[in-house]
Amino acid sequence: MTALLKLSGVSSFYGAIQALKSVDLEVHEGEIVTLIGANGAGKSTLMMTVCGNPRARAGSIRYDGQEIAALPTFEIMRRRIAQSPEGRRVFARMTVFENLQMGAEVAGNPDTRTTMDEVFALFPRLSERSAQRAGTLSGGEQQMVAIGRALMSRPRLLLLDEPSLGLAPLMVRQIFAAIRDLNRRTGLTVLLVEQNAFQALRLAHRGYVLVNGAITMAGTGAELLARPEIRAAYLEGG
Amino acid sequence: MKPAFRDAFLSALVALGLFGTMIGLVTTTSPTGLTLRYRPEAVAIAVAVVFAGRLLFHLWHARHRPAPKAANAARIEMLRRGGKILAPALLVVAAILPLIAGRYYLDLGILVMTYVMLGWGLNIVVGLAGLLDLGYVAFYAVGAYTYSILSTTYGLGFWTCLPVAGLMACGFGVLLGFPVLRLRGDYLAIVTLAFGEIIRVVITNWVSLTGGPNGIAGIPRPTLFGLRFDMSGGPGTFAGFFGIEPNVTQRVAFLYYVIFALALLTNWVTLRLRRLPLGRAWEALREDEVACRSLGINVTNTKLTAFAIGAMFGGFAGAFFATRQAFVSPESFTFIESAIVLAIVVLGGLGSQLGVALAALIMIGGFEVFRDLQEYRMLVFGLALVLIMILRPRGLISGRTPSVALGTPKLIPTEQLPEAAA
Numbered sequence: 001m002t003a004l005l006k007l008s009g010v011s012s013f014y015g016a017i018q019a020l021k022s023v024d025l026e027v028h029e030g031e032i033v034t035l036i037g038a039n040g041a042g043k044s045t046l047m048m049t050v051c052g053n054p055r056a057r058a059g060s061i062r063y064d065g066q067e068i069a070a071l072p073t074f075e076i077m078r079r080r081i082a083q084s085p086e087g088r089r090v091f092a093r094m095t096v097f098e099n100l101q102m103g104a105e106v107a108g109n110p111d112t113r114t115t116m117d118e119v120f121a122l123f124p125r126l127s128e129r130s131a132q133r134a135g136t137l138s139g140g141e142q143q144m145v146a147i148g149r150a151l152m153s154r155p156r157l158l159l160l161d162e163p164s165l166g167l168a169p170l171m172v173r174q175i176f177a178a179i180r181d182l183n184r185r186t187g188l189t190v191l192l193v194e195q196n197a198f199q200a201l202r203l204a205h206r207g208y209v210l211v212n213g214a215i216t217m218a219g220t221g222a223e224l225l226a227r228p229e230i231r232a233a234y235l236e237g238g
Numbered sequence: 239m240k241p242a243f244r245d246a247f248l249s250a251l252v253a254l255g256l257f258g259t260m261i262g263l264v265t266t267t268s269p270t271g272l273t274l275r276y277r278p279e280a281v282a283i284a285v286a287v288v289f290a291g292r293l294l295f296h297l298w299h300a301r302h303r304p305a306p307k308a309a310n311a312a313r314i315e316m317l318r319r320g321g322k323i324l325a326p327a328l329l330v331v332a333a334i335l336p337l338i339a340g341r342y343y344l345d346l347g348i349l350v351m352t353y354v355m356l357g358w359g360l361n362i363v364v365g366l367a368g369l370l371d372l373g374y375v376a377f378y379a380v381g382a383y384t385y386s387i388l389s390t391t392y393g394l395g396f397w398t399c400l401p402v403a404g405l406m407a408c409g410f411g412v413l414l415g416f417p418v419l420r421l422r423g424d425y426l427a428i429v430t431l432a433f434g435e436i437i438r439v440v441i442t443n444w445v446s447l448t449g450g451p452n453g454i455a456g457i458p459r460p461t462l463f464g465l466r467f468d469m470s471g472g473p474g475t476f477a478g479f480f481g482i483e484p485n486v487t488q489r490v491a492f493l494y495y496v497i498f499a500l501a502l503l504t505n506w507v508t509l510r511l512r513r514l515p516l517g518r519a520w521e522a523l524r525e526d527e528v529a530c531r532s533l534g535i536n537v538t539n540t541k542l543t544a545f546a547i548g549a550m551f552g553g554f555a556g557a558f559f560a561t562r563q564a565f566v567s568p569e570s571f572t573f574i575e576s577a578i579v580l581a582i583v584v585l586g587g588l589g590s591q592l593g594v595a596l597a598a599l600i601m602i603g604g605f606e607v608f609r610d611l612q613e614y615r616m617l618v619f620g621l622a623l624v625l626i627m628i629l630r631p632r633g634l635i636s637g638r639t640p641s642v643a644l645g646t647p648k649l650i651p652t653e654q655l656p657e658a659a660a
Binding site for chain 2: 051053072073074076077078082083084085089090091092093094095097098101102103105106131133149150153
């Protein structure tokens, strides 16, 4: 299997503060890979660095065999990488329909309607609410909008930043089921950043553990779940 | 009731503190120099007014609890219907104004229409793209001076210069856009404010090009397909060509229709753009810049086009201003102009075309109506602004019509929205 996304020796900084320390990470085609870690470990930074914001100051990021670390963000996102950013960030005053359309427009997806029908099939709730302003939806529904919007560009690689943030457990299960379903049916590759380590590791094929900006452990989801230090650090009580 | 009285009493105390010196003491000249005169009765009146006003405010609030949802929905429906009739009605009145109104109202119409156009132009930058621009008058000035200089130096006509003025302003829009790409909100506002001042100061001091504080006079009027509007009535003039009596009203009516057409062009372009990917990208940018990036939108280009296109319409309006006044000087392009245009956009409801037109009508037209109040005009004007913003904090027309929809669009009151984060 070749890696769809391969980070080698990636370091990135916020000003003088080093947020990522020589990170190596691979995501293969058709895989769900999860990245877990505590608050401030650098999970979101890693995801944003893949998107070129902030730029990686050292190391290489290869996507589909091409170096993308030096490209501007919008160029990266046009290569069928889609991101559902942390905190959802839906366009509050625009309708659900417009939000979804925004996802398709830039990627130059000509068949918006079919893709949107697929998103509606995945999240039937969105089709009921398509004319409603995204800002009036509940948190879980907004998360669906954010994921649906990312899917509208028909991505090969989907970057999901904390989709479970602030959601009720039932909603989290729904969202995770949708991710699994997408991956099985369409072979969509997913890189998932999560605090909710237990659910994320159960969902993922493989996982990485990030501590203070460096990868400390890697393995299959089941392996990581079985490790006592993971259980102690991330799963106790969860 | 009791807290209302207590609050009114406290307000009255504050008023006493403020007005005690501001109103209560007057300096008068007397043979021995300046002496102080006391006016306790004036202070008493002011304090009483504050007390009563505060009390009435509380009573009014107690009576106007938020309406129940059903009534609210009905009100929205009514507003929507009203809006549907109001816009065409305004348009018809605007179109036939020269036929029904006298010289004074026509001049006022031209003024209002200029501000409608400026408001619509700035609406692209502030209302749609969400970039707070306090220096919009700079583009107005660039357009005005471009036409003035080209026409007085090279003898070019209005219609030749109009696109040039637009392009010049457009270029200045990009020029402003580049340094402020990374700025948002307050920081952006400060830089645009400075930009507006820089343009004005340059115009004032570059005497060889702009005439400095003396301005440029003798700017030619526009022609209708080469027909001039002057009073000689000979061949080559409008009156001579059609064989009618020359009349000043003809020229004024013509100017009115020119600005009317320019304003409609602005509106049409904005409405078209809103339905295109670019317009939607502007609105998305206003909502969330990070999300825009993550969707692969080139934020740089999106911002620059917003600045450029907004500036272009400002430039058109400027060229029109120059040709109407036949005289330009830096005094016409002070910060207050930017502030008025911005107030029109905010008052109208950011992003709403009809709202901006209404706000321009109220602000500019209303300002003229209160002319008899003389120096109190500014006071009434300011009070009206404050009142409108208290009663309708999101502007006169705060509902946003979706640019695309499955089936029939449904309007959702903005009151249900969480406050948008800056």
